[in-house]
Amino acid sequence: MESQTVEYKSDIPIKSNPFKAEIVAFLNTNDGTIFLGFDDDGTFIPEKIDQYKQWESWISDWIHSAFNVPVQKFVTIEVSAQNFAIHIKQGDKPPYYYKDGEGFNSKGIYIRNGSSKRRATDDEVRRMLKAQVANEFESEPSSVQKSLTFHYLQDKLLDNNIVFDSKGLRLQNIDNQYNNGALLLSEQNSRATKIAVIDGLDMSADFLAKKEFKGSLIKQIDMTLEYISLLNDRRVSFTGAAARLEHESYPSKAIREAVINAYAHRDYSLSADIKVEVYDDRIEIFSAGGLPDGLSVADIKEGISAQRNPNLVHVLDKINYIENFATGIRRILASYKDFDKEPMFIVTPNQFKVILYNRHYALVDDEKQGWVNNNLKKNLSEAEQLELGFTPQDSPLENDTMVADVKQYIDANDEKIIKILTLNGDKSRQEIQDYLQESKTKVHQRLTKLIELNLINKRGQSRAIVYFVNANERK
Missing domain, CATH: 3.30.565.60 (Heat Shock Protein 90)
Incomplete structure (x- = not known):
């Protein structure tokens, strides 16, 4: 039965382009096999055996000269007493097309679609061409050559006891030019x-x-x-x-x-x-x-x-x-x-x-309940804890209790202050006030509270005071 990977053909027609299109479709889409000398339902046709030699000769010529590039590494022919199969691997540089005159033949670009072929759309052809450019980009010569430096990469290599070798790392082409992959790994890389x-x-x-x-x-x-x-x-x-x-x-x-x-x-x-x-x-x-x-x-x-x-992956x-x-x-x-x-x-x-x-x-509500439970447990005997379904502890959980106690005193905006300082570094009271959109007095109260809870600290004097997160709160 014909499928995405199997095609049956009874013969090669006199006008051979439609048959070449079947080969092209597999080259552009996926691995597949064309069985020659079979009906569409896969029934073998014995009288076609006499044509095996001619078919093999034609196809052997085609794979070297009938397509935009030689495809012999993707196409193999298997011939036996009752089987003529053309095995086709998906090519690595589509689009492939059969030749029809000189130059690019967009009408000869086909793809596999279920159990049949169809001509590729203009958008599909463009995507194939763009993918080819993308796959070759890192190996193309860089527009920047003389000023490239690789200090950060060199340090990483030394950490792994590897000596920097631009050719061994595939950063230079045969003609000693740095490629785009080298530019990406250099300090001069402008991508962000x-x-x-x-x-x-x-x-x-x-x-x-x-x-x-x-x-x-x-x-x-x-x-x-x-x-x-x-x-x-x-x-x-x-x-x-x-x-x-x-x-x-x-x-x-x-x-x-x-x-x-x-x-x-x-x-x-x-x-x-x-x-x-x-x-x-x-x-x-x-x-x-x-x-x-x-x-x-x-x-x-x-x-x-x-x-x-592949060059970047290699590094x-x-x-x-x-x-x-x-x-x-x-x-x-x-x-x-x-x-x-x-x-x-x-x-x-x-x-x-x-x-x-x-x-x-998703655990926020569960955690809040956990803090309540921890505070409740502190006031219960071990027998009362067991009766209520709590797991008794062998020793006081000081760190856990401390976290629970702290959570009682801070709200969502207090947590935002901690997060802002963690992500951005030092901030003034005015910068924090601008973000929270609260009064000067309210923000001052929040900052004073967080300092008392040992969650943040401050340095500087007067208008130069900035606030920062304590080291143990950064994780």
Whole structure:
């Protein structure tokens, strides 16, 4: 039965372009096989055996000269007593087309669509051409040559006992010119990472902070991970035996994999920056370009991969940022296996977006009840705790009690002050007042309270006073 990967043909027609189009369709879409000498329902036609030799001769000539490029590495012929099969692998540089005169033959570009072929639309042809440019971008000569420096990359290599070698790292082409991949890894890289922290669930809410990082991609990766770590709250819980367990808002492995993947596999032929948007309930990570080589979200979840930037991946592998084993997406999914909302992967032709959900966001009400329970337990005997269903502790949980006590005295705006200072560094009272839109007296009261609770501190005198978060509150 004919399908996306199987085509039956009884013969090669005198006008052979329609048959060549069948080969082109598989080259442009997916692996497949054309069986010659069979009816459309797959029934073998014995009288066609005498034509096997002629067919083999024609097709052998075609794969060298009938298409826009030789395709012999993608097409093989299998001939036996009752079988003539043409096995076709998906090509690595579409669009492919059969020749019809001189020059580019857009009418000869076909794709596979279910159990038949169809001519590719203009948009589909453009996407194929753009993907080809994207896949070659990092190897093209850089517009900047003489002034490139690689201090940050060199330090990372030294940390891994590797000597900087521009050719070994694939930063230079055969003619000793630096390529675009080298520019991306240099201090002269002009592409940026932009991070926005939003005080709510969508862009209609206020911004808590904005950051922009430039320079070497390796440095941007490090700074992005470090900044997101400031937002990754850790909540502490205790077992019945008073064992301490820490739960992150976002699994560190998921953040690391999502961020590094955004840099490693994006389309650098597009001018868009890497973007990270942090909302109360999620983090969204945007990178330019869809999935390469026709992959789908289902494919990448199963571990199927294609490298758009093999040279960059090679460097990241050398400095142990990635394993180069196509496990990133599966690691992200595995880190959320015990959470009810699975990470999302949204793909368009020009963008790849990862959404990681805040595992603490849904626990806010439960945590509030937990603080109430902890305070109630302090006033109950062990027998009363057991009767009410509480788990008695072997020893006082001083840290847990301290957190519960602190939470009694601060509200949402107090927490915003702590978050603003954590994300932005030192801030004056006026800057905090402008954000909260509260009176000078009210903000002063809040700052004084937070200092008394040892959550923030201040330095300077008079109008030069600024407030900052205590070191132990940054995590």
